[in-house]
Amino acid sequence: MKIINSLKDGGEILKKNNISSYKIDCEILMSQTLNISREEVLLNLERNIKKEEKEEFFNLIYRRRKNEPIAYIINNKDFWRDKFIADKNVLIPRPDSEHLVEQTLRLIKKDQGKRILDVGVGSGCLSISILKERPFCKFDAIDPSKKAIKLAKTNAKLHQLSNRIKFYKRDVDNFYNDKYDLIISNPPYIIKHKIKYLDSINYEPKIALDGGLDGLEIIKKVISKSKYLLKTNGKLILEIGHDQKYKVTKFLKEKKFFINNIIKDYGNNTRCVVSTKIN
Ligand code: GLN
Numbered sequence: 001m002k003i004i005n006s007l008k009d010g011g012e013i014l015k016k017n018n019i020s021s022y023k024i025d026c027e028i029l030m031s032q033t034l035n036i037s038r039e040e041v042l043l044n045l046e047r048n049i050k051k052e053e054k055e056e057f058f059n060l061i062y063r064r065r066k067n068e069p070i071a072y073i074i075n076n077k078d079f080w081r082d083k084f085i086a087d088k089n090v091l092i093p094r095p096d097s098e099h100l101v102e103q104t105l106r107l108i109k110k111d112q113g114k115r116i117l118d119v120g121v122g123s124g125c126l127s128i129s130i131l132k133e134r135p136f137c138k139f140d141a142i143d144p145s146k147k148a149i150k151l152a153k154t155n156a157k158l159h160q161l162s163n164r165i166k167f168y169k170r171d172v173d174n175f176y177n178d179k180y181d182l183i184i185s186n187p188p189y190i191i192k193h194k195i196k197y198l199d200s201i202n203y204e205p206k207i208a209l210d211g212g213l214d215g216l217e218i219i220k221k222v223i224s225k226s227k228y229l230l231k232t233n234g235k236l237i238l239e240i241g242h243d244q245k246y247k248v249t250k251f252l253k254e255k256k257f258f259i260n261n262i263i264k265d266y267g268n269n270t271r272c273v274v275s276t277k278i279n
Contacts, residue, residue, distance in 0.1 A: 107235055115137075185236075187222050189219055219244070232279060
């Protein structure tokens, strides 16, 4: 069977299952099957594929048909300037979270060696992206999930950064350490009863999404704890839900943080808050 025909058949299957990105998804899954780039797939549409390759391609299509995210099927995701391994133990890195990287980088000069804490490290995409851009910084990274820590360690190794990031399998409640210059966090912030409506919910780990009854449980814990873990004038860079701006900034002010900046994401939703611990 020719590549072009497999792509068409695969596309039909995904289309019938309301996968709107069916075209690009098929191309990505074909490139994964044949172990060539997407561009090469498109340049070789008339090439015949072997029976085993066709079977493998349609196995991947059937996984995608059930709404399994592409990143989990191909086990990686582009984020900031790099590729990261992703699996079902961690949230898939989102373009919107790149705002946290951007905002953090704005606060650190190239030659500065800051100590930074990542609360809820997940795949490690935030810490690793920042470390690559700031060669003198060091990270501590915590996550309550053992499997997430294991994956983040693998990603750190892959990017040759194991010597600049230390991992702790720990809840923010149970983490005590010296003071940090900056704390970054993309904590779980989805309201518990709304999690079931997320597209990828059968695949992504609930622990990385569940923000409790009001969606703010973990965010509040991170803010309260940051008050102790940050140096005076230390910065907290936090990802929040699109409708949490008012409540989060109110809580930050109660805890005596100064709000520096509130950043919108690519969808024009409030997504990132930068604040300073003032005393
Ligand atoms: N942005 C994610 C979503 O809407 C949620 C991430 C999180 O809870 N930290 O699916």
